[in-house]
Amino acid sequence: MNPSPSSSMDNPTPNHAQSFSLRFGNFKMCSDGNLELAAPTATAVADKSCLPEQGLEFDYKPGVFPPSTSKNNQLFLDQDSNFVPDNGFSSITNNVVYTGCDVGSTSNVESGPQIDLSWLQELLKRGDPVDINMLLLIMQGSYLPLMTDQALSSVFKKLVGSCRSNQLDLIVEDVLLSSQSFINAAFCKQGASSICKLIKRVKKPSQALAITQIFSTQFLAMMTDDTAKSVIQTCFDCFLQPNKVLYEQAILYCQDLAKDKVGCISLNELIEKISGGERLRLLNTIAACSAELSFHEYGNYVVQCLLSLRNEPTLSSLVVLGLRGRIVELSQQRGGSHVVEKCMMASDLGLVYVVKEIIITPQAPMLLAQDLYGNYVIQKAFKETKERGLERLCELLMKTLEPYRRELNQTKCGKIVLGFLKDATTAYKKNTLVWRRL
Incomplete structure (x- = not known):
């Protein structure tokens, strides 16, 4: 039964002849308008004190159905009922409430009403506190499945956006009751998006702390997952003091994080x-293991990030000192060559240490000049010493390469370095640079 748009203007005559009930969330609504617990042993609702008086919240009438969090976005007739209601309209929005009959494979009933999400969208758009309270009561204990459902996660986000402070409290307290399910939701696209929406609306420090404490128990797993990491990053963006528990985990697992893609x-x-x-503490911890990370296929990116920080000369010095004796080896690796270049760019101390180690290592200048990655290090060394006016250092580097002009001219990388060598020699002879001594 698919009503036409015009059918929403006609109030169908409800069928009062048969008794029926509808299941949604933790509740069962009977045809007489009474709302009962669908599962008396459900932990989500301890007693019936939370149920509204008949007609108070729902303004219920047969043929008009509240929204459901059941699977496939559908309302289900109770399995003991043979009643199939006529099309109806919402007394709240005057929109058609259901549009189909298919209840899916989860019910023994062959046909039944299917919820029209536009009804929910309109209700949430209005933002009436009474309507929101109704939805909160219906969905109690069912928020987590709602958050991860591909079709209904958008409803959850709109619900969160429409809630007032005290209403939002009900959602937060509900989802945090099952901490593992809350964490699991962060690993699916819809769940992560829903949680991020919730986090952005949370303002109470106690709630923010409760959220970060839960995530701290699976911090490493979440930070190394493409989807779940967005949830942690949203915490970093939205919270301050509550993030300290996450920061502690970052310090503890920084090396493991750095080595993950x-x-x-x-x-x-x-x-x-x-x-x-x-x-x-985090930066110093990373700097302490920067030598090992510099040689790692992923860890080197973190060291590069560390060296790129402005106004952190102490950190760059720690990294450079930790790499002493391994500069030439590191320069011949794809990621490592970038680390060496960053060392030279970070400070004069880094530039001096790198260039001097290359110069004093036998055949290192010629070896690096012809290497696929090392030639970039030599190019950067010429460029930085010229721009900073380090005359002696540039001159020494030129002299170590001069004897190998013939060998350099036989390789593609070597020819590129020869171009830099020629420019540096010409500039030096013409004294066009303003040199300064260390």
Whole structure:
């Protein structure tokens, strides 16, 4: 039965001859308008004190149905009932309440009404507190399935956006009752989006802390998941003090995060946002293991992020000092060469340490100049020493490469370095640069 738009203007005559009931959420609504617990043992509702008086909240009439959180977005007739109601309209919105008959494979009933989501959309758009209270009562204990449902997650987000402070409290308290289910929801696209919407609306520190404490128990798993990490990042964006429990986990697991394909991105994003004493502790912890991370396929990105921070000379010095004796080796790796370049760019100390180690290592200048990745390090060394006016350092680097012009001219990478060498030699002879001694 698919009503036409005009049918919403006609109030059908309800069928009072047969007794029936509808199940939705934790409740069962009978044809006489009474609302009862669908499952007396349900933990979500301890007693019937939360049920509204007949007609008080729902303004119920046969043929007019409240929304359902049942599977497939559908309302289900009680299995003991043979009643199939006529099309009706909502006494609240004057819109058609249901549009179909298919109840899916989860019911033994062959036909029954299907909810029209436009009814919910209109109700939520109006934002009437009484209507919102009705929905909150119906959906009590069913928010988590609602949050993760592909079709109904949008309804949850609109509901959260329409709630007042005291109404939002009911949702937060409900979803936090099942902490593991709350965490699980963060690992699916719809669930993560729903949780992010909820987090953005939470203002009470106690609720924010409860949320971050729950997520802290699975911090590493969430930060290394493409979907769930958005939930943690939203906490970082929206909360302050409650994030301290998450910061502690970041410090504890920073090395594991740095070595993960997704975790290294999450950690870099955190580095940009973290503040206070936890920030210094996190950065120092990463710097302490930067030598190992620099050689890792993902960890090197975190070290690069550390070296790119402005006004952090102590950190860059710690990284450079930790890499002493391994600069040439690191320069021949794809990610490692970027780390070495960042070391030179971070400070004069880093530039001096890198260039001097290359110069004093036998055949290192020629080896790096012909290497697929190392040649970029040599190019950066010439560029930085020239721009900063480090005459002696640039001159030493030129002299170490001069004997290998023939070998360099035989490789593609070597020819590129020869171009830099030629420019540096010409500039030096013409004295066009303003040099300064260290």
